[in-house]
Amino acid sequence: MPTPRIIVLTAPSGAGKTTIARRVLGIMSQMRFSVSATTRDPRPNETDGVDYHFVTREAFEQFIEQDALIEFEQVYDGLYYGTLRSEVNAATPEKPVLLDIDVKGAQNVKEHFGDDALVIFVKPPSLDALAERLTGRGTESNEALQERLNRARMEISLADDFDVVVVNDVLEHAVDETLGHIRRFLAGSHHQV
Ligand code: 5GP
Numbered sequence: 001m002p003t004p005r006i007i008v009l010t011a012p013s014g015a016g017k018t019t020i021a022r023r024v025l026g027i028m029s030q031m032r033f034s035v036s037a038t039t040r041d042p043r044p045n046e047t048d049g050v051d052y053h054f055v056t057r058e059a060f061e062q063f064i065e066q067d068a069l070i071e072f073e074q075v076y077d078g079l080y081y082g083t084l085r086s087e088v089n090a091a092t093p094e095k096p097v098l099l100d101i102d103v104k105g106a107q108n109v110k111e112h113f114g115d116d117a118l119v120i121f122v123k124p125p126s127l128d129a130l131a132e133r134l135t136g137r138g139t140e141s142n143e144a145l146q147e148r149l150n151r152a153r154m155e156i157s158l159a160d161d162f163d164v165v166v167v168n169d170v171l172e173h174a175v176d177e178t179l180g181h182i183r184r185f186l187a188g189s190h191h192q193v
Contacts, residue, residue, distance in 0.1 A: 004116050005096035006088060007031070007182055010106035011122035012152030014134040016168040020122060021100045023175045024182065034087040034099045037063060037072075039080045043139055053084070071101075071108040077144065083109070096186060103155040106162065118185040120178055121162040125169040127153065 009024075011017040025033055037053040039060050048054045055063075060080045063069050072082025083099060091097040099109065103121075110119050124130040130152055134145050159165050164181050168174040 004088070004091040004113065005093055005186060006091055006099065006109065006113050006117040007096055007185070008099045008101060008106045008109050008117055008119040009122060009178070010101055010103050010119060010162065011168075012103070012124065012130060012155045013148050014130050014137065014152070015122045015124040016133070016171065016174070017122040018100055019171065020166075020168065020175055020178055021098055023171075024178055025098060027175075027179060028182070030095055032087075032090065032095060032097050034083055034097050036087075036099075036101065037069070037080070037082050037084055070112060071105045073102055073104050075102050077147075081105070093186070096182075103158055107158075110162070118164070118181065119162040120181055121159045121165045122174065122178075123156060123159055123165050123167045124152075125167060127156075129169075 009017045009021050037055050039057050042054050069082040070085050075081045106119050166174050166177045
């Protein structure tokens with residue numbers, strides 16, 4: 001079995017990791033995106049099977065029973081999010097897989113895959129900047145926004161547990177830095193700190 005190569009982008013919601021993930025995928029054409037399963041409703045710009053596998057709670061609970069998930073969380077509002085084993089199993093040195101998951105999920109993946117996984121924590125420049133981004137996105141109610149900010153505060157305190165931290169202040173710089181870390185990791189010369 002070739003060693004899997006797993007790249008995880010994690011961050012508090014709204015820190016910009018999905019934007020960074022899209023940019024990385026656009027540049028590194030050999031990289032595959034791990035499409036998570038979720039019970040959340042699709043947002044207007046999202047496509048089933050591309051952004052997420054949007055499933056019912058029953059279907060998700062079946063995934064759990066069948067051990068089809070590497071990790072899963074009830075992230076917000078009791079909604080389930082999880083990484084499908086089938087999405088990650090295809091990872092090889094030539095075809096690495098990119099996961100965009102929450103902080104607890106990233107901790108679980110790191111525990112499971114150890115040095116075969118590179119976990120990059122994308123940090124917002126500040127909590128104020130994060131609040132602005134979440135408000136600007138306009139996808140959350142006030143209450144959900146508060147919940148996300150409270151959670152973000154806790155998640156940011158865990159940043160140093162991960163392999164590398166990238167501050168998403170200027171997007172272009174954050175993308176370049178992320179690409180650098182991924183390339184070094186894939187070349188086998190990444191010194192994890
Ligand atoms: P959103 O609802 O904004 O798309 O995602 C909410 C949070 O769930 C984000 O932090 C996102 O990265 C995370 N998430 C997405 N997929 C997964 C997954 O498969 N597992 C875990 N643990 N978190 C996920």
